[in-house]
Amino acid sequence: MIVEQAWAFRARVEREASLRFARLAGEILSFDPESPVPAMMRKAAEDEGRHLSLCEELAGGPVAGGADARIAPRSLGPREAALYETVAACCITETESVATVTSLLSEDAVPRVREVLHEIARDEVGHSQMGWAHLAREAAFLEVSFLGRWIPSMLAGAAGATFEPFDAALDSAELLRYGVLPISRKRSTFAQTLLEVVFPGLEQFGISTEPALAWLNTQRTKAR
Numbered sequence: 001m002i003v004e005q006a007w008a009f010r011a012r013v014e015r016e017a018s019l020r021f022a023r024l025a026g027e028i029l030s031f032d033p034e035s036p037v038p039a040m041m042r043k044a045a046e047d048e049g050r051h052l053s054l055c056e057e058l059a060g061g062p063v064a065g066g067a068d069a070r071i072a073p074r075s076l077g078p079r080e081a082a083l084y085e086t087v088a089a090c091c092i093t094e095t096e097s098v099a100t101v102t103s104l105l106s107e108d109a110v111p112r113v114r115e116v117l118h119e120i121a122r123d124e125v126g127h128s129q130m131g132w133a134h135l136a137r138e139a140a141f142l143e144v145s146f147l148g149r150w151i152p153s154m155l156a157g158a159a160g161a162t163f164e165p166f167d168a169a170l171d172s173a174e175l176l177r178y179g180v181l182p183i184s185r186k187r188s189t190f191a192q193t194l195l196e197v198v199f200p201g202l203e204q205f206g207i208s209t210e211p212a213l214a215w216l217n218t219q220r221t222k223a224r
């Protein structure tokens with residue numbers, strides 16, 4: 001049951017990502033027609049559609065839900081909002097997804113689950129990279145340091161229930177065989193990826209990760 005629910009949750013995330021990338025491709029094209037990113041976003045939207053089917057297969061059937069929602073604060077202009085969404089969806093969520101799937105692939109999952117994880121891992125690496133590519137391009141055009149104060153909101157969205165209290169069944173090592181990280185492992189993977197990949201990446205563009213680090217420390221204290 002936990003396994004099917006986890007794959008159904010992923011299926012909804014994939015559908016949401018597919019719709020978001022298709023929309024962002026159009027938005028970015030409208031203000032930066034020379035950018036290579038919109039084509040990467042369109043390809044990513046197709047990939048996520050494929051991932052959706054794979055996740056539904058492992059969830060045991062069709063999964064409803066997962067809509068395109070604009071996640072940027074209303075106070076931001078359209079170009080800043082597109083950057084916000086790209087950083088949240090790609091630099092953070094896709095990077096975390098790569099870490100999760102890589103961590104799962106280091107374990108002994110059943111063969112079909114391994115195949116699915118391999119296919120997803122291959123694509124998500126590219127989806128993460130397109131986020132960093134867009135951030136680099138925008139950093140040459142506008143002041144991107146405004147993102148610093150918003151990173152905690154992005155992280156809260158990406159973390160979902162990761163740091164919430166959990167039932168012991170969610171921490172069973174048996175879950176690894178079916179492509180689901182036990183919650184304590186999920187927490188450590190999530191935090192390690194922020195500290196080693198995401199935060200240093202953001203700092204390179206002059207985006208302060210101090211508020212983000214404070215957010216992470218609060219979550220870790222709360223989860224203890």
Ligand SMILES: [Fe+2]
Pocket residue numbers: 014017047048051120124
């Ligand atoms: Fe995906």
Ligand SMILES: [Fe+2]
Pocket residue numbers: 017044048094123124127
């Ligand atoms: Fe993706």
